[in-house]
Amino acid sequence: MFAYYLDLALRSLKRSPGLTALMMLAIGFGVAASMTTWSVFRGVSGDPIPWKSSKLFVPQIDVWGPQQMSGPGAPGGVHEPPDALAYADAMALMHDHRATLQSAIYAVAPTVLPTGAARSPIPVFGFGVYGEFFPMLDVPFQYGSGWPASDDSDGAPVIVISDALNRQVFGGDNSVGRNINLDGKDYRVIGVMKPWNPQPMFFDVVDTGGFGGDGPQVFVPLQRAIASGMENAGAVNCPKGVQPGAGATGLQQSNCVWLAYMVELDDAPAVQSYRQYLDNYARTQQKIGRFDWPPNNRLRGMRAFLDYEHVVPDDTHVSLLVSLGLLLVCLVNTMGLMLAKFLRRSGEIGVRRALGASRRAIHAQFLTEAAVIGVGGGVLGLLLTALGVVFVNRVLPPRLADLARIDPALFLLTVAVAIIASVLAGVYPTFRAARVQPAWQLKTN
């Protein structure tokens, strides 16, 4: 029976090809525009480490006290602690080692001096971290691995480099065990990462703004980086009225915040006890007179922290809303056209009913026709979405455009919405037409 209804539907659509094309175009455009912007939105706001993001947390400690407003857009006078840690706190947290895995992080921008006189120096971007950073974030390695805890405490001159830097300096060979010169000092390569450039750069959004660049090129033990005078290349925020003393020592002794910090906590009790630990830590600081305010800490999950930092630009949110508006306009448009078309066919329905078709059969026939339009629009939407993504790749800066991927599940959902909307548009007139007595319909027309 379905084949017959399909045949009827196609005949009916062929009878008014212009209108059919219009309906399908409207659905197609709506689906394509909303999908294109959605894919960009998903790209920028997406989870760079979905298998683990629920276990990663960012501790914040109120080192400045309630006199200082901080945090991006602290809403309605709620006092938020600063979004990074001061050196003393980061070191205390590292020392206490209460999470499964943890690492303090700070951005560095040293210069690599390749061997051979003709090679020019390469400015690189990277981070001073602890060895636990690599297993915590599942950093993929091509050769070697991260460094053991002993290298952290000894401040060993070891380094993890990116695949790109390995190509540039060592021609892509397995360079583990070889030396690389950073700011005039030799470091031994202990690991070479596979291409790894999570976007947003979730482990240090305060310094990186979340996006940018070709990914970190070097990782060195944090203590080693500080000892060898690698300056902090990221943001330093000081409480108002405080100027850090000169040099790296001054910064370390100040209450200025400049270290990112991330911990892995495997389950809810662990999160709870870590919160407890942070509060106890702040209370101890209060006791020894460093803070003269009660504990005011945060332990945000990684994704919550990204939201809190407004990593996804407002523009992207807003343009997503605009596209949803467009989808709505397109669906309403299709429903209008479909209603007009179906309502006019009460005569045909009367004839079919008089010839013995049941109400159910009428419903089935018309809903099939509506569904055909929805499917047609959906397929057109698929093609237009492909075009839209090409367009996005042309106009968006590459760092954002690279992130725009079409999510198949979501695409299916949108097409499903389109089909449901067109079927809904078919239901009302069919219902109305099928209810009336066939004899009456035959007479009036």
Place this chain on the structure above:
Amino acid sequence: MEIRPIFASLRKHRIPALLIVLEIALACAVLCNAVFMISQRVSDIGLPSAIDEQGLVSVTLRGTDDKLVASEIPRNLAALRGIAGVQQAAITSSLPLSTNNWGWSFGVNPDSVIANQKNINVSLYFIGENGDKALGLHVLQGRFFNGDELADSKFDTAPLPETHAVVMTHAAAENFWPGQSALGKTIYSKPYYYTVVGVVEDVLRPNVSTTNTRKSYDAVYFPMSAAGSKGALSYYILRGAPQDRDRIMREAEQKLAELNPGAVAKGQTYMDIREKYFANMSSMAWMLVLVCVVMLAVTAFGIVGLTSFWVGQRRRQIGIRRAVGATRGHIMQYFQTENFLLSTAGVALGMVLAFGINIYLMQHYEMSRMPWYYLPGGALALWLLGQASVFGPAQKAASVPPVVATRSV
């Protein structure tokens, strides 16, 4: 024109008519807001800045030795001035829209410390000899730094320089001393104080806030000597004719790389810096334009489709009307009036919706209030769109011959 028959006929097609009204309303609401957003982006992208943007080239030099810059900077500048077409070369700590911001806050009272709530946050630019000429700054009042001020200025241990002269933008001067001349007045951040020796036309900060353009120009220039700069000066700026800028940039980059083999030189024209700063914004604007165009097209097609359909359905009635004396003009008018009524209802609803959406966006995102004229503007656009789309089908309706009335469908 009698409109009662139109109402009577619309009442028979209540649901399609309602959907058309709804579609126009939605389109009007989205259009108003999208166009408003586009206009905001466009005005942000075009924020004026009183430097010679067309002819300016910047080369940043990274990886130099801070102890050697006292001799290296003058040597590099001399070499840069030797490039054909370079009118002036100088060195500075940052450029407008370079995102390389150095901020500080000052007050106007001698006891102002940096933590004062009433202080004004400004961006600091440290600049060497001839910096005004290289940038193309317009001095409105007073003067630029003299040789002594430039030679004496240096950094010690604090992040503020040991000098007492500054030049500020007109906007900053207005913010510090509204309605007064800033010349000879002093800004304080205890224990530092600086006297204003000149006021220049407004120059943008390295980072501008897109929500408050009033503060986008709060910039202050400090003199700085090469010897005392402690690595703060890293932007070499060159000024030439706009048509030479690409060549000047390449040659300058090459020259600095040759002279400083241990450092990395990166050249950019100022136009590139501006374009890069606003790249995201302009692509978002283009995306919104695309969405608007598609939406208007879909709305127009919807109106064409539905009206054509109604025309087809009413061929017989039209024939009868024509047979009993209605002119082609009457028939045209009928459909145009019908569309006008539907559009009016649509835009009335749409303006309310547009206003509501704007309020919602203001509450949840960094969005400012939409000026009132966007509402009637959007309404007018949809009215015109409606009339334009109904024209074709209405003409088709008008061309229905009276003889149709005598045929049985």
